[in-house]
Every structure is written in C-alpha cells, then in structure tokens.
Amino acid sequence: MRSADPLIVGAGPAGCAAAIALARAGARPLLLDRSAEVGDPLCGGFMSWRTLAQLEGLGVRLADLGGHRVDQLRLFAKGREARVPLPQPALGLSRHALDSRMRETALATGARLEVDTIRTLAPGMAKGQRQDWQAESLFLATGKHDVRGQSRPRASAKPALGLRLRLPSEPTREALLDGAIELHLFDGGYVGIVLQEGGSANICMAVRKSALAASNGDPAALVERLGEDNPSLAARLGSDWRDARIESIGAVPYGHIARQTEAGIFRLGDQAAVIPSLAGEGMAIAVASGALAARHWLDGGAAAAPVFQREFASRASRPIRLASIGWRLVESHLGSRAALALAGIAPGIVRQFAEMARIPPPASLARR
Numbered sequence: 001m002r003s004a005d006p007l008i009v010g011a012g013p014a015g016c017a018a019a020i021a022l023a024r025a026g027a028r029p030l031l032l033d034r035s036a037e038v039g040d041p042l043c044g045g046f047m048s049w050r051t052l053a054q055l056e057g058l059g060v061r062l063a064d065l066g067g068h069r070v071d072q073l074r075l076f077a078k079g080r081e082a083r084v085p086l087p088q089p090a091l092g093l094s095r096h097a098l099d100s101r102m103r104e105t106a107l108a109t110g111a112r113l114e115v116d117t118i119r120t121l122a123p124g125m126a127k128g129q130r131q132d133w134q135a136e137s138l139f140l141a142t143g144k145h146d147v148r149g150q151s152r153p154r155a156s157a158k159p160a161l162g163l164r165l166r167l168p169s170e171p172t173r174e175a176l177l178d179g180a181i182e183l184h185l186f187d188g189g190y191v192g193i194v195l196q197e198g199g200s201a202n203i204c205m206a207v208r209k210s211a212l213a214a215s216n217g218d219p220a221a222l223v224e225r226l227g228e229d230n231p232s233l234a235a236r237l238g239s240d241w242r243d244a245r246i247e248s249i250g251a252v253p254y255g256h257i258a259r260q261t262e263a264g265i266f267r268l269g270d271q272a273a274v275i276p277s278l279a280g281e282g283m284a285i286a287v288a289s290g291a292l293a294a295r296h297w298l299d300g301g302a303a304a305a306p307v308f309q310r311e312f313a314s315r316a317s318r319p320i321r322l323a324s325i326g327w328r329l330v331e332s333h334l335g336s337r338a339a340l341a342l343a344g345i346a347p348g349i350v351r352q353f354a355e356m357a358r359i360p361p362p363a364s365l366a367r368r
Ligand SMILES: Cc1cc2nc3c(=O)[nH]c(=O)nc-3n(C[C@H](O)[C@H](O)[C@H](O)COP(=O)(O)OP(=O)(O)OC[C@H]3O[C@@H](n4cnc5c(N)ncnc54)[C@H](O)[C@@H]3O)c2cc1C
Pocket: 009, 010, 011, 012, 013, 014, 015, 032, 033, 034, 035, 041, 042, 043, 044, 045, 046, 047, 048, 051, 116, 117, 118, 119, 141, 142, 143, 144, 145, 147, 161, 162, 163, 204, 205, 206, 252, 268, 269, 270, 271, 277, 280, 281, 282, 283, 284, 286
C-alpha cells in the first residue's frame, strides 16, 4: 500500500504525538504498531511539567486518569536525605494509562491504526511481518526497539539497563511517597519511585551492567542488597516486593542523538534522542519530537526530514548533556554524596538544574 500521508511506525508517545499533530492539521497519518493492545512499557512513569504542558497543547486530557500529583524531589544516598521542591507540579501516571489515552486521542483526531511488526525500514518502505508498506514519508517511532536498517549505535563502555517492579497500593508506602518523586542513589545506578493511579508504586531503576554483575546478574539479589544497604528504600519496598515480577530491558543507549537522517525518514522519540532516565524527560522528548516532525512535514513534506532532525538534535543537546552529567555524578560514591550535600545547602541550584534539563517545547506546543 502506498501512502501520501506519513506512515508512523510505533504508536507510543512519540508516534501518537506526531499522529495527533498531523491529524489536527488535516492530514490522515497511518500509525503502525506491533501490538493491538496497549501495554505498560518499562518506564519510571514520572511525567515532568514540560511533558504535561506539551500534552495539554496537543489536546491530550489526563485529568480524569487519576495520576498522582508530584511537587517534590527527594534524594537518598548513604543514609542521608535531601528534599527539593520541583519548579512546577509533575505527575505519576502509568504508561498503560498514558499510552492508551494518547492512542485514543490520535484515533479520535483522525489518525488510522494498523497492526504489524516492522522488520526492516528503508526510505519509502517499511517491510512488515504482515505486509510491505510504502510511503514517501516514514516516521520512525519504535522507541526502545531498533528496526533492521536503522539501528542506533550502542558503543557504550559502561552499558546500562532498566529494571522495574510495580507494587500494589499499601497505606504505609503511600504515606511515605505522597507528593514526591524519590531517587535512591547507589554506586552504579539509582532507584526511582513514584506513586501512580490507584496508589500503586512504580519502582524503576537504571543500573550499570557492572553493578548488576556484582549481584551475580540477578535483579532480585540486587534489589535485596540495595534494601539491606538503604533502610529508606527497604521501608518503601516492604516485604511484598518479593511477590512482584521484575521486568528488564537491556543496553539503553543513553546519550544517543540522531543528528542526521535520510530524506523521507523522520526519527522520533527514543529513536531521535535518549536522555538519561533520571531526568524524567524521555516522554517530553518523545512528544516534542513528534510535534516538531509534524510541523516540518506539513511545511516541507518528505524532503524536510534532514532539516527536522538537525533542529531537533540541537534542541535536545543541552538537556541530554546536563542529564548525562547528572547521571555520571550521582552514580558514583563521591558524586552522590556531593549531590545530596548540594541539595541540602542550595536546593535552588538543583531546582535550576532540573529546569535546564528539560526539552524546549516546539512553538506549536509552547504555552501562550
Ligand atoms: C529505566 C527507564 C526509566 C524511564 N523513566 C522515565 C520517566 O520516569 N519519565 C520519562 O519521561 N521518561 C522515562 N523514560 C524514557 C521513556 O520511557 C522513553 O523516552 C519513551 O518511552 C519514548 O517514547 P517512544 O514513543 O519513543 O517509544 P516507546 O514508548 O518505546 O514506544 C514505541 C512503540 O513502538 C512500537 N514498536 C516497537 N517496535 C516496533 C516494530 N518493529 N514495529 C511496529 N511497532 C513497533 C511499540 O509497541 C511501542 O508502542 C525511562 C526510560 C528508561 C529506560
């Protein structure tokens, strides 16, 4: 099937943001996803104020989804704790709730959805498991998953992976976590915890492979060890964490930025830029890239892809650089102590840092 409207591969936040922006401008994009059902991707589930503002600009309603309001960042390391008010309120919301709402909004706005798993992608052609799809303009929004022909480089000397467990609502845990995003720092990673709709706790960590290897490569042994070393974390984990399934994703290419592309291929979301997850800005990057790509396509069609990619890379550079510095700092023994000390004596600096590690919104989504 050949399409004049863009073919968007991946109906996650980036693909859906592009679909909504295109459909609102009168185009009829086709979203392709490997799954008919919306899943619950591994993610910290922290939606920054910038993510929320952009989604509002796209007309994605979240108010009725029961997310948990977050006003404060709490840092924990080596038995110490520091509290920093966030520059603006954020939200804890499951990816299942967010992704479902974004898909619904895209379809209600005029986008179409087909189910297929794309195996290979080249200019003009996405080869799927079901069929081949031809389109002059392809938006690559497969997120964490690379597609043959378009893989991102993974040459990190210190590969990182993501782990996640979700714990049910429990009064003691809810009271401890109320209103906060918590980052529990340890050598080689961090554990991020936020409450989500219904009071469940999303516990997500980014960890260097070497730190996991120190626990024999066993995620449960790592969590057990972290709880023994950090009583505050143990209090949040309770005892029911042992009943929870620990999900994982490997080799996250933190710091990757796609600075160029071929005409006709717009790279969005994690395929465009991967910010270290402790910044909690990956979803804002996904939404911003989708909206900006839509704007460029509406103005210049398939030929505008390289210009879009350069502009987006330059917008994403500063937040990714700052988040990478922050991640390198807090994953080391001395760095995490220094971060806690700084947050204690000069919370304004940490707050400013948190603000600067945000993606500037495209003009179409900036608050008027
Ligand atoms: C450990 C960790 C914690 C994080 N925590 C946060 C956080 O708290 N806050 C935040 O803002 N960001 C966070 N992020 C980042 C965030 O999860 C991503 O940046 C975001 O999901 C990117 O959105 P996306 O639309 O690009 O990709 P995805 O969300 O990965 O969506 C991709 C879509 O493409 C589909 N797809 C994949 N392959 C194919 C294929 N071959 N064919 C067809 N369809 C396909 C998938 O089914 C999916 O629907 C975290 C990341 C990690 C690793």
